[in-house]
Amino acid sequence: MHIEPGVVVGGKIFLSYATAIVSFGIAGEKAWKAIGNAYSFVAFCARSVVVTGLVLLFFEILPHYSAGISEVHFIFGSTLLLIFGEESVAFGFIFGLLIQGLFFAPFDLPQYGMNITTLLIPLYLVNYAAQSIISRKTPYRDVKYWQALTLSLLYQAGIVSWVGFWVAYGKAFNAVLLNDVLVFIFSYMSVIIIEPLIDLVILAVSRSWVRLSENSLVQYRFYHEGV
Incomplete structure (x- = not known):
């Protein structure tokens, strides 16, 4: 989902700064609402660091390639x-993507x-959708496969929609752009097909992580009912 250089340039790129600021806010x-005490703050930081590392792994190590107007990643x-x-x-996405741009792919920083x-x-x-799809009495580790699949497909649809928005916003429509x-849509189909299946496998494996039920690296909601 890395937008290729040149898709949005000039004054138009300031919109991306505005949307990023909103996203950060x-x-x-x-995060402020989730951190209720010192333990929660430490747990939040620990999980954010883990996700940051995973993001770098996904973006730098796992298979990825350029496809037209964007890169394709898991x-x-x-x-x-x-x-x-x-x-x-x-926050793992925020710092993972920033570290990648600073140290591994400076051409992506703009x-x-x-x-x-x-x-x-x-x-x-x-x-937000998960709160409607999954009952508050259901720990996330016990979600049904159709629920996990629905959330995975929703996320992929969101990624594709935003990529499409940036392309439509940044470039005049023509045959080359089309x-x-x-090319991006057909290339991303591999992610849309494969990633939800891997999500289901990870979910199935995670159900055996009993020892992590009290570990701060896994969010409380994963093993317990909602409050």
Whole structure:
């Protein structure tokens, strides 16, 4: 989902700064509400560090390639959300993407606002949807497979929608642009097909993580009912 350089340029790129600031503000508000005491703060920081490392792993190590107007990556946003919590995943994305741009892919830094918005806004929407799809009496580790699949597909749809928005906003529509968009969509189909299946596997494996039930690296909601 890394927007390629040149898709949004000039004065238009300031919109991405604005959307990024809004995304940061939402992340900060959610983190502030989630941190109720010193233990919660330490747990939040620990989970954020873990997610940051996973984001770098996903973006730098796992298979990824350029496809027209954007790069194609495996992200596992909905699964990270269920295991680590919305606020920790948001900050993990923020710092993971920033570290990648600073040390591994400096050519992506100008697109940071677009890329982080593309990751965070769908994450917030999926978290909101999860509250309706999953009963408050159901720990996230016990969600049904159709529920996990629905959340995964919603997140992928959000990513594709934001990529499409940035392309439509930044470039005049023509045959070349249409071809680039189609290349991205067909390339991203591999992620849309494969990633939800991997999400289900991770969910199935996580049900055996009994020893982590009191570990601060896993959010409380993963093993317990909602409050």
